[in-house]
Amino acid sequence: MAAEADTVDDDTLNGRRYVSATSAGAVAAHLPHLRSQARQSVPPPAAHLQQQSTPLQIVSMPSAVTCTFVGEGSANAVFCVTPANDIANGRRSNGNNGSNGSNGENGTGTPAGDAGPLSAHLLRIPKAGPGVGPTTCLEHHAFYSDVLRPLVGTEWLVGQHLVRGIVSSGVSAILNDLLADMDRGRRSRPDWVGTRVAVDVDVALLVEDMTSACKRSPNPSTTTTIQCKPKWLVQSPSAPSGAHRCRTCALAAAAAAAAAAPSRAKGSHGRSGLAKKVAASPHKVKPCPLVLVADPPMTPREEAALDAALWDYVCQHMSSAVSSSSRSPASLPGKSSSAPSMALLKARPAIVRWLRTTDIFRRIAAIQAEFDPHGALSVTLEGPVSDGNASALALDRLQTAMTLRDCTCFLRVTTSDGTAPSQPAAISAKLGDLDRKNGRHKLARWQEQERALLAGGYYLGTEEPRQQTQCWLERQWE
Numbered sequence: 115m116a117a118e119a120d121t122v123d124d125d126t127l128n129g130r131r132y133v134s135a136t137s138a139g140a141v142a143a144h145l146p147h148l149r150s151q152a153r154q155s156v157p158p159p160a161a162h163l164q165q166q167s168t169p170l171q172i173v174s175m176p177s178a179v180t181c182t183f184v185g186e187g188s189a190n191a192v193f194c195v196t197p198a199n200d201i202a203n204g205r206r207s208n209g210n211n212g213s214n215g216s217n218g219e220n221g222t223g224t225p226a227g228d229a230g231p232l233s234a235h236l237l238r239i240p241k242a243g244p245g246v247g248p249t250t251c252l253e254h255h256a257f258y259s260d261v262l263r264p265l266v267g268t269e270w271l272v273g274q275h276l277v278r279g280i281v282s283s284g285v286s287a288i289l290n291d292l293l294a295d296m297d298r299g300r301r302s303r304p305d306w307v308g309t310r311v312a313v314d315v316d317v318a319l320l321v322e323d324m325t326s327a328c329k330r331s332p333n334p335s336t337t338t339t340i341q342c343k344p345k346w347l348v349q350s351p352s353a354p355s356g357a358h359r360c361r362t363c364a365l366a367a368a369a370a371a372a373a374a375a376p377s378r379a380k381g382s383h384g385r386s387g388l389a390k391k392v393a394a395s396p397h398k399v400k401p402c403p404l405v406l407v408a409d410p411p412m413t414p415r416e417e418a419a420l421d422a423a424l425w426d427y428v429c430q431h432m433s434s435a436v437s438s439s440s441r442s443p444a445s446l447p448g449k450s451s452s453a454p455s456m457a458l459l460k461a462r463p464a465i466v467r468w469l470r471t472t473d474i475f476r477r478i479a480a481i482q483a484e485f486d487p488h489g490a491l492s493v494t495l496e497g498p499v500s501d502g503n504a505s506a507l508a509l510d511r512l513q514t515a516m517t518l519r520d521c522t523c524f525l526r527v528t529t530s531d532g533t534a535p536s537q538p539a540a541i542s543a544k545l546g547d548l549d550r551k552n553g554r555h556k557l558a559r560w561q562e563q564e565r566a567l568l569a570g571g572y573y574l575g576t577e578e579p580r581q582q583t584q585c586w587l588e589r590q591w592e
C-alpha cells in the first residue's frame with residue numbers, strides 16, 4: 115500500500131527554505147506546555163510507539179497569491195493557494211479565484227516547476243468561533259506531531275505543516291471574500307452561511323492535498339479520492355449490553371428521529387446543534403462503519419454479505435469522490451456524481467479486498483478502545499491538568515479517542531482506463547481532519563449526547579417510532 119511520506123524536506127517554499135531559526139524559535143516559545151502535556155498524558159501503547167518531539171517547522175505565505183475555495187466543514191475552511199508566479203506559468207490556475215493583487219512578484223524566487231509545499235498542499239484554516247485564536251493551529255500541530263504521529267504512524271496521516279503570515283500577507287481577507295462569494299449561491303449547508311475564517315489566526319496549516327494525484331493524473335490512469343469518516347469503530351463503552359446498534363448508528367437513529375420531530379429533538383437533546391445539522395442535511399440511512407472492522411467471514415454466505423456491505427459503504431460515500439476523469443471537484447457541492455464510474459466498478463474486487471485486509475481501521479479501533487475504556491460519562495473535569503491527576507489524564511486520553519472518531523479517511527484508488535486492463539487497481543488511504551478536541555469545552559456535550567442515546571433507547575432500537583438504520587450489529591441479530 116502506497117503512502118507518501120511528509121518529510122521535513124518539503125519545508126521549502128518555492129525553492130527556498132523558509133524555516134528560520136528565529137521564526138521556529140519564536141513560535142516554539144508558545145508551545146512548551148502543550149508539548150509536555152501531550153508527552154505526559156498519552157503513554158505509548160507499545161515500546162515501538164515512543165513519543166517523539168518533532169522540531170517545529172514553519173513556512174511563510176508568499177506575498178502575492180491566488181486562492182480558490184476547496185471545501186469547508188463546521189470548524190475549518192480549505193483553500194488552494196497558488197503563488198502569483200505559478201499563475202503566470204500556467205500552474206494550478208482555477209476559475210473563481212481571489213487574489214491579493216500585489217504587483218505580480220511573489221518575492222519567493224520560484225524556480226520553474228518548483229512551487230514548494232504550496233503546489234501539493236492546501237491551506238486549512240479555522241473558522242472564527244468559540245475557543246479559536248492565534249494559537250489554535252499551533253496546538254493542533256503539536257498534537258499531530260507529538261501524539262498522533264507516534265500513535266497512528268506517520269504513513270497513515272495526511273501530511274501537514276504550519277504556515278504563517280495569513281493575516282499579514284492579506285490572504286485572510288481574500289479567503290473571507292471567497293466565503294462571502296459562497297454565501298451568494300453555493301454554500302452547501304445553510305448553517306454555514308456567514309461563517310468566516312478567524313481574522314486573528316496568522317498561523318494556519320498546509321495539509322497534503324489528497325486530491326492532487328487526481329488533478330495531475332494523466333490518462334490512461336485514473337485516480338479517484340473518496341472521503342469517509344469512519345467514526346466510532348468500536349462500540350461505546352457505555353452502550354447497554356445487548357445493543358442492536360453501534361454508537362454511530364445509534365446517533366444516526368437519533369438524528370433521524372430529530373428530523374422527523376425537530377421540535378421534540380431540540381428539547382430532548384437540549385441543544386440546537388443536532389436540530390440545525392438535521393435541518394441542513396436531510397436524513398438518509400447512513401452506512402455502518404463496523405463493516406470496516408468486521409470479523410473474518412466463516413462461510414461463503416458471510417463472505418458475500420461482508421463484501422456487499424463494504425462496497426455499499428464505498429458507494430454511499432461516492433458523492434465525495436474527486437476523480438481525474440471527472441470535472442466535478444468536491445468543491446462544487448451537488449455537482450459530483452454519486453454513482454461509481456465504470457473504472458471504479460471494475461476495481462470493486464480490489465477495493466473490497468483492500469478494505470478487508472488493511473490495518474488502518476483496526477488500528478484506529480484499538481486506539482479508540484484503549485484511550486476511552488470507560489466512556490465519556492465516567493470522565494470528570496475535576497482538578498488541574500498536572501502530573502498524576504487521574505481525571506485530567508482520562509480527559510486527555512478521551513480527547514485523543516474523540517479526534518480519531520472524527521477524522522476523515524481519504525481513500526485513493528488508481529485504476530487503468532482500459533488500455534492496460536490487466537493492471538491492478540492501486541489503493542491507499544490516509545487520515546486527515548485531525549484537530550485536537552478540547553475536552554474541557556466539549557465534555558458536557560459528549561456526555562449529554564451519550565445520555566440522550568441511552569435514554570432514547572437508540573442503542574437497543576427501542577425508540578418510538580422505530581428508525582431505520584443499517585447497523586452491522588443489527589444484522590448479526592437477524
Ligand SMILES: Nc1ncnc2c1ncn2[C@@H]1O[C@H](COP(=O)(O)OP(=O)(O)OP(=O)(O)O)[C@@H](O)[C@H]1O
Binds near residue numbers: 184520547
Ligand atoms: N487534505 C485534504 N485534501 C483534499 N481536500 C481536503 C483536505 N482536507 C480537507 N479537504 C476538503 O475540505 C473539506 C473541509 O475540511 P475538514 O473536513 O478538514 O473541515 P472540518 O471543519 O474539520 O470538518 P468537520 O466539520 O467534519 O470537522 C473536506 O470535506 C474536504 O472536501
Ligand SMILES: [Mg+2]
Binds near residue numbers: 548549
Ligand atoms: Mg474537523
Ligand SMILES: [Zn+2]
Binds near residue numbers: 364404586587
Ligand atoms: Zn452501526
